[in-house]
Amino acid sequence: MTAAAFLPWLIVAMVLVAAVQIGRRVMLWRAGKTARVDWLAGLKALPRRYLVDVHHVVDRDKSASRMHVPTAGGLVLASGLLVLGLVPALAASRVYWAFVALAFLVMGAGVVLEVRRRYPRALPRLSLGRWQRLPVHLGVFAAGGLLTALLAALGNPLPALSFVTFLAAAAAGLALAGTAGTGPMRHALAGATHLVAHPRPRRFDPASQKGEATGLRPLDLDAEKLGAETPADFAWNRLLAFDACVQCGRCEAACPAFAAGQPLSPKHLIADLAAAAGGGHARPYAGMPYPNERAVGGAAGLDAPIVSPEGLVHPDTLWSCTTCRACVEECPMMIEHVDAIVDLRRFQTLELGAVPMKAEEPLAHSRGCDEPNGRPLFERTDFAAGMSLPRIVEKGEAEVLLWLGQAAYDLRGQRTLKALIQTLNSAGVDFAVLGGQERDCGDLARRLGDEATFQRLARANVETLSRYRFARILTADPHALHVIRNEYPAFGGSYDVVHHTAFLAELVESGRLAPASLAGRAITYHDPCYLGRYNGEVEAPRALLDALGLERREMARSGKRSMCCGGGGGAPSADIPGDTRIPDIRMGQVKETGAKTVAVACPQCTAMLEGVTGDRAEVKDVAELLWEAVEAGRRTPAGAAPARELQPA
Template sequence: MTAASLLPLLVLAMIVVAGVQIGRRALLWRSGSFADVDWVAGVKALPKRYLVDVHHVVDRDKSASRMHVPVAAGLVGSAGLLVLGLVPGIAGSRIYWAVVALAFAVMAAGVVLVARRRYPRAMPRLSLGRYQRTPVYLGLFAGGGLLCALLASFGDPLPFFSFLGLILAAAGGLALAAQAATGPMRHALAGAAHLALHPRPERFDERLPKGRATGLKPIDLDAAKLGREEPADFAWNRLLSFDACIQCGRCEAACPAFAAGQPLSPKHLIADLAAASGGGHASAYAGNPYPNERSVAREGGLHHAVIGTGGMVHPDTIWSCTTCRACVEECPMMIEHVDSIVDLRRYQTLEHGAVPGKGADILDNSRLTDEPNGHDVATRTDFAAGLDLKRLDDGARTDVLLWMGQAAFDMRGQRTLRALIKLLKEAKVDFAVLGEERDCGDLARRLGDEATFQRLARANIGALSKVGFQRILTADPHALHTLRNEYPAFGGDYEVVHHTAFLNDLVASGRLSPARLTGAAITYHDPCYLGRYNGEFDAPRALLDALGLERREMARSKRKSMCCGGGGGAPIADIPGDNRIPDLRMEQVRQTGAATVAVACPQCTAMLEGVTGDRAEVRDVAELLLDAVEAGRGEKAKTEARAREVETA
């Protein structure tokens, strides 16, 4: 008996050990609540989701894709080949062993690349501990297997070294398999299962607009328990998704709350949620701690509350989130962090009223006056006195329905809205506003108050059904996202357009003729709810380019844009950190050297304008366009006057 002939048995042993471990994990997943999953479609779509969608995300960090392709291919290839070796006759072939050795060599090359990310010093976003030891086990398995298979391909001239290789491979391989349930390697099986049984399969369909896969899903308000309290409350494929995490830390590197020193790290949170169902961390969490970590008991269990000082996660952690989706965008395992955070918030708000900061007042106002700040919704158009804003009575029709949103009650937001209204008048657009526009419910929903959101959504859909319009125009990406992507669940299907896209069309079709502005360079801050949530990056940029200003991009822009800190009710919860998120963002603006930062969202405007000291000017795209259009009108008047002078002369 040669050492190499034992390699296939080693792989079988690894499969059995890993199978037992994953099986124990799967029993935990089964204790989750019901989820409607299309297994057949999911499994069919798995190869594409893995090879295309996952690879696209992994490949954004080249050091990750270059390491993962050979390691995964080598591991799966060599193990598969070795299982094939159990077929009698094959194991006798030297060519077979040469191929096996090649697979091990590919894997070994990958392991070198893995090790270079971690030794001598690991990248700061990576977890240490077990994760730091994984390359060692991978290396033992690849190196030992390579030695053993290579010798076998030469006819096993050195049996001692063959056995040495076998022992090394067995040590590494069995160590990997033993951790298949709680260690780093669980990401392989849990990750594949998560891809196939993903809670949001629509996110893998490129034909659908991006927003279709980013809207929050409604919950049944008659359910016994509202929101998620304990691991068993989560849908089983959500529990599975937590286990898919490989703790690469890309989410943490992208998280604005983490950067500002608020006690949130998406990676840590997902690790905690994964550990909670099994009763706590199997080995100490070895990533960066939550910044300014609040102390909690760190006790878990399938039926143990996750949030709270007696649980796994401090409430401040879930309330620090701005719902900017930067973590979701970055996650190579396609985990939906924001969904789980909102689910946890829903339980806190709906069952306990435990909203921090000004949250209780905001929700009281939303519930009792239909407006988060307690304004009378009948006064929403007061800011537009003198602008001759048409209000739609029941049964009336218009082409474009202007959705004003919360900005109508904020003096800074009103400036933007006035600019937009002037531009619409200039372009002779047929537009009007609702007689009584309630809040769209975005803020209430993200603060976890699903009951108020659903009531507002139904009331707004009722009001919208009484008037006629082609499409809804709004300058607020939060309202845009809610109306476009979250109202369909309640029977409101509308074509909703953001003012940047609408104005861009007006300029492109010549209905607005802006002059070219001169002046210092400009940079554009992508609102999360327009960019990452709805995939609209180009229209605002095209519009700014039409103004003729030099446009500089921040290091974090478009899909990687950093949140202003204003989303998801984060300014309401106001969880203290070391810094303010808008200060960090304004620093990034400063690094471009631009004198003006163009924004396209009233939240971003408010947050960035709240930055003190010497900073770039904050202008909405509509305001800049109005400047250019008014300058153009001046020039036109001048040229006409000159023409008249010439005529009279």
């Protein structure tokens, strides 16, 4: 009997130990709420989700994908081969052992690459502790397996040594299997199951629009408990998602709140949520702490409140989030951090009324007069006095319904809207506004967890919109765009919503506008999260800026991986203090490009970036830049441009 003959049994033992550990974890998941999961479709889609969607994200960090493919591949291959070794005829073949050794060699090569990511010093975003020891365990297992199989392939010349190498492999392998429920290896099964039972299967569907997989789901306001208080209040596949986390820290590196020193790290939060169900962290959390960490009691359990000064997560952590989805975009395990945060916020707001003191005011205004700024609805169109701004109540129908949004109450936002309205008029677009019948879209209330107010506003707006005939809704506010396009369908209103950048790009492309060239100016474009990341619209604004002849310089973080301005998710209302401000960081990135102008496409971004003090780039909405070009084109009619009749002012 050679030592190698025990290797298949070692794999069997590891599988059994891991099964027991994972089984205990499965019991925890089962404590979560039920969720509708299409298992068959999920299983069928698993290879594609893993090999395409996950790989696409993992591959952004080449060192991670190069490390993971051989490590995981070698481990699975070696284990699979070894299970076949239970057939006595195969176990007697030296060629078979050579193949096993080869598989372990592949795994070993992967482990070497992993070690190079972590030693001598790990990347700052990676967790230490058990995660730092994982390559050691994997390495000892791979080396032990390799030598044992190799010696068997060579005819077992050194039986004593092969027993020693087998024992090393056995110790490391059983250590890995023993922590399959609470340790790093949990990610293997939880990650795969999460891909099958993902709560947002649409995000893997290449045929569906990006926005379909990013809208929040309506909350049943008649439910016994509103929102999530304890781990048991999450759906079971959300608990599963938390367990899938590999603590790679990409979310943390992308998180604007973390960068600004606010007490939020998406990685830490997900680790806390995963730990909460099991009664706290099995070992101390070994990643970077929440910046300016608030002290918490640390009480945890399936039925213990998560967010409270006595629990695992401090309320300030929850309210620091801007819901920019940068963490979700970066997560290789496809975890939906923002959904979890909104679920937790819903409980805080709806059941406890525990919103940050400054956020209560906009919520109270939203409840009392349908506008978070507390201004009367009929004042929404006051800024456009003297402009041609038709109301749909007078026309009954229009080609395009212009949704003004909150920007209409803000002096800076009004400049953008005026530019947009003048551009529409000069292109002869048949448009109208709701005027005093337009209520707030409810974005702020919903992101602050006040689902009741959101649903009331959504129903009221859908009811108003149903009274008029129009083909499309045009808006300059990506938050309104996202909510109306992706979240109103649940309330019976499905509309074709278009952002002004896309609409204006269409007008320019079809020749209805003849902007002059603004060549000679360098600009950079800041992607609004709710347009780029939430709705995948990153090309139209760029096409428009390029059509104006502007020299476009990209920031290091742009497109779907752009950085938030700090204005979303009610974060400015909650106003959790940090070391610096998110817009200051973003403006620093603008400065790095050397552009003197930053083009924006969202009133929130405009407000946040204009709030940056000191010497900074000029903030201009894309609509303002276009209007500038159109006006320049009218002053010096460039031969080809057909003269357009001016609309009466």
